[in-house]
Amino acid sequence: MSNEPEPGPALVQSVDRALSILEILARRRNAGVTEIGRELGVHKSTAFRLLAVLESRGFVEQAQERGTYRLGLGVVRLAGTVAAQLDLSRQGHEVCDRLAADLGETVNIAILDGNRAVNITQSRGAASVTSYNWVGRQTPPHATSSGKVLLAFAPESVRAAVLAEPLERFTPATLTGVPELTAELDAVRSAGWASTSEEYEVGLNAVAAPIRGAAGSVIAALSVSGPAYRLDRTAFPEIAKRVIAAAGEVSGRMGFMA
Amino acid sequence: MSNEPEPGPALVQSVDRALSILEILARRRNAGVTEIGRELGVHKSTAFRLLAVLESRGFVEQAQERGTYRLGLGVVRLAGTVAAQLDLSRQGHEVCDRLAADLGETVNIAILDGNRAVNITQSRGAASVTSYNWVGRQTPPHATSSGKVLLAFAPESVRAAVLAEPLERFTPATLTGVPELTAELDAVRSAGWASTSEEYEVGLNAVAAPIRGAAGSVIAALSVSGPAYRLDRTAFPEIAKRVIAAAGEVSGRMGFMA
DNA sequence: GGGCTCGTTGCTCATGACGCAACATTAAGG
DNA sequence: CCTTAATGTTGCGTCATGAGCAACGAGCCC
Structure with missing residues (x-):
């Protein structure tokens, strides 16, 4: 189901998907819920929920327009360490x-x-x-x-x-x-x-x-x-x-x- | 169960936990599976599995000693964007x-x-x-x-x-x-x-x-x-x-x- | 060698993740 | 202003996935 074949051991799927979102945003800079869902191969409501937790922890943030997400400063904070x-x-x-x-x-x-x-x-x-x-x-x-x-x-x-x-x-x-x-x-x-x-x-x-x-x-x-x-x-x-x-x-x- | 009370909407728990691990490592620099499990309030096997997916994507890595984890360069790559x-x-x-x-x-x-x-x-x-x-x-x-x-x-x-x-x-x-x-x-x-x-x-x-x-x-x-x-x-x-x-x-x- | 601790793996089950459907919001066009 | 289309958000129900338990292996110390 994932667009990244996993020949290794089973990974925690939802976490894997959330990390994929971070990488999608790193590549694209900005993206909406539906777009992310499409690229991830999941329903947009799933994408939305994964984004919600990433957002609650500052890893992603919404740009001015509603629903457009980008990487947040939580990532910079982490890297700073x-x-x-x-x-x-x-x-x-x-x-x-x-x-x-x-x-x-x-x-x-x-x-x-x-x-x-x-x-x-x-x-x-x-x-x-x-x-x-x-x-x-x-x-x-x-x-x-x-x-x-x-x-x-x-x-x-x-x-x-x-x-x-x-x-x-x-x-x-x-x-x-x-x-x-x-x-x-x-x-x-x-x-x-x-x-x-x-x-x-x-x-x-x-x-x-x-x-x-x-x-x-x-x-x-x-x-x-x-x-x-x-x-x-x-x-x-x-x-x-x-x-x-x-x-x-x-x-x-x-x-x-x- | 989480050590971070969540008064807001329910979040994807497993992702939330994985992100908590990143923050624990940001604070502590190095930590083992059992230690992380304890701090997160989950069983060490859960901590291990969450770390496994984070590691597979480069967000964490193992230091020289087996089982000691730290933040990985995947985080720096993300911040770089x-x-x-x-x-x-x-x-x-x-x-x-x-x-x-x-x-x-x-x-x-x-x-x-x-x-x-x-x-x-x-x-x-x-x-x-x-x-x-x-x-x-x-x-x-x-x-x-x-x-x-x-x-x-x-x-x-x-x-x-x-x-x-x-x-x-x-x-x-x-x-x-x-x-x-x-x-x-x-x-x-x-x-x-x-x-x-x-x-x-x-x-x-x-x-x-x-x-x-x-x-x-x-x-x-x-x-x-x-x-x-x-x-x-x-x-x-x-x-x-x-x-x-x-x-x-x-x-x-x-x-x-x- | 025995005991202890920690990392890793297999198994089972119930709960949490996820898809569907509906609703809300926004933007564009007539 | 109204309609339409697209996207974001929420509620519900289902079942597969996440998570805890137990066992095993490895390493270290006495």
Whole structure:
């Protein structure tokens, strides 16, 4: 009945539906009861009731017109408590904006979320050709430069968990063998930076370096990405110097002492 | 059965419980299944199942130890879509940090949320004595400087809604009469700034000015708050000049043309 | 090893979620 | 102003889903 097939264990259906509503509103910005009901595949009265409880707790609110709903500030309040991530993104944004303006490419900060990499900030340069917003998006760690940095400096248990799963192929260049990825991560730890050459997306290259926290451990990765014709393998070492410098600056702001 | 009495219409109980879990985790940062069940007043297996669906959608995640849950990045993703607020907070932060450093007090930006004022940013100065984090917290508009600004420049229907409810008294100084509050809001509109003198909290004074958006309407309020012994009534006009200037700068960044 | 606590799962049942139908509200057109 | 259509909201009845109980497994401590 749900428009999202659930091959896993049965979930509390009504809660699942309510969460779907939040995601619908995140995507659409505004929507009415009937529209939400249609998209969810439930009767409008069900949609209305689910919205009522979400509204009573501030997760959604009604816009000026009657019956048009949008996400509410309860969501922002919740996010506000995920303090570490928001702090990192705030400290890193200015540095990333500067680097993006300098290089003209897209600069992201990513953190490890379970065994996935998640982008939490994005700064675009003038020459940036991508309109894609990576913020909040999960990426596979073995195929992205940020992911490789996060993996290389993660606890062994995290790395083992990632290596225990089949490594998905995205392009002909994706590293999918455990020995080659292991060797790559060893090289990342030695060099202090990582790269991806059309391993996640054909035509997309990136270079990343680790951001450290006050305790000295790697807490995030800062990456520069751009089209392969501009961000060419031969340019990687030079770009890496810049990326390492920027990541170092963010590290300093996070309390890291070199 | 819920630890939150619901005098209003019946809500979808299971969804209400799931949302309560999110709020418990927002408050506690980490919690186990049994603990959450206890606090929610439900059996731990119920808590577990509610957590399972929240986890499947990324709203919560398990920390390293098995069975310890915390808010997940799904929440940050959702908040990321409330673009207008986050944009305002990002544009305003630098200005607020500067003013806070200058004046030594606490600087906040607040927006109107229904008929409440909600703080969305906070910058602290060196002399700031408050460790209280106002971000995400709702305050009564009639008793706070930000609230008065937001009310004064809000549509008449919003003002009428606030004035139609009894105005709660927080201190002996709180304005609780409709005629006196109406007069105060008239004065705010004339002066272009608002203040509160121990009306919300004994010993706490604040001055606020409006932030305008590209369309010229007031979209937020920027306030400076501090202890009454330092932020004294006689200093209000001088402080107001600084607050108006900072609010004007944020307004410019939001696209407002004076 | 035993005891305790917590997380997870299977089972059962009754109650709460949900769909239907009716009513209320709003907007647009004649 | 009236009519129509669309959408939001509410009451009712049904049954499937949510929820509690009990059992089991895992981990930790003595």
